Amino acid sequence: MSIRVVVADDQELVRAGFSMILDAQPDIEVVAEAGDGAQAIAAVREHRPDLLLLDIRMPVMDGIEAARAVCADGDCRVLMLTTFDLDDYVYDALRAGASGFLLKDVRRDALVHAVRVVAAGESLLAPSVTTRLIADFTARAAPRTVAPPSERLSVLTGREQETLRMMARGLSNAEIAREMVVSEHTVKTHVSNVLTKLGLRDRVQAVIAAYEMGLIVPGDAR
Known part of the structure; x- marks a missing residue:
C-alpha cells in the first residue's frame, strides 16, 4: 500500500522537485500539491494523506499554523521543511505537532527515507544534532505554562x-535496550506507556516534554 503524500511549498520549483522525487518511488504517491498553508490544510482534508511535507515559511498561513491545524484534525503526520538548520520556527513547529524536519537541500535518498520513517509512525529524532537543536530551542523559548515536573x-x-x-x-530503542539490559520489545512498551501517560503524539513531543519538565537539561544530549 502506497504512502500518500501532500507536498506544500510556496516555491513552485521546489515543490515540483520534491513531488517528482517522491512520486518516482514505488511505495509513495503524491496526491496533491499546495502553494500556501491554507491550501495545504484544504488538500489534507480533501485527500486524507498519510503525510504532509510542509514548508515552515508559507504565505497566507504559515507552516506552523497549518501544522497545528492538520495535527489537530486527524492522523496525517507532518514533516516540516526549513531553509536553515537553526530556523527560529523549528521549535514551534515541533510543538505544533510536527514529527520532524528536513533542510530544503536534503539529499534525494534522505528525503525518501524521512517520508517513510515519519509515515511509519516514527520521528526524525535519532541524530544527536536534532536532539541538541531541540534542547537549544527549549532553552531559548519563552516560558510556557506547564504542570510542575513532579506532578x-x-x-x-x-x-x-x-x-x-x-x-x-x-x-534509539536498540540503544536504550542495551543501556537498560532489556529487550527491544520491553523498550517499545515503555515508550508507548510514556507517550500514552503524558498524552504525547510521538517521540519528538516526548523529548520536548523531557526538557520542559527538567528531566534532562541542554547539554545532557550526547
Missing part, C-alpha cells in the same frame, strides 16, 4: 522515566 512525572514508573530520559538524549 507530570509522577504518572511514570521509574523505568519509564529512565526511558524518557534516554529518548531525550537521542538514543
Whole structure:
C-alpha cells in the first residue's frame, strides 16, 4: 500500500522537485500539491494523506499554523521543511505537532527515507544534532505554562522515566535496550506507556516534554 503524500511549498520549483522525487518511488504517491498553508490544510482534508511535507515559511498561513491545524484534525503526520538548520520556527513547529524536519537541500535518498520513517509512525529524532537543536530551542523559548515536573512525572514508573530520559538524549530503542539490559520489545512498551501517560503524539513531543519538565537539561544530549 502506497504512502500518500501532500507536498506544500510556496516555491513552485521546489515543490515540483520534491513531488517528482517522491512520486518516482514505488511505495509513495503524491496526491496533491499546495502553494500556501491554507491550501495545504484544504488538500489534507480533501485527500486524507498519510503525510504532509510542509514548508515552515508559507504565505497566507504559515507552516506552523497549518501544522497545528492538520495535527489537530486527524492522523496525517507532518514533516516540516526549513531553509536553515537553526530556523527560529523549528521549535514551534515541533510543538505544533510536527514529527520532524528536513533542510530544503536534503539529499534525494534522505528525503525518501524521512517520508517513510515519519509515515511509519516514527520521528526524525535519532541524530544527536536534532536532539541538541531541540534542547537549544527549549532553552531559548519563552516560558510556557506547564504542570510542575513532579506532578507530570509522577504518572511514570521509574523505568519509564529512565526511558524518557534516554529518548531525550537521542538514543534509539536498540540503544536504550542495551543501556537498560532489556529487550527491544520491553523498550517499545515503555515508550508507548510514556507517550500514552503524558498524552504525547510521538517521540519528538516526548523529548520536548523531557526538557520542559527538567528531566534532562541542554547539554545532557550526547
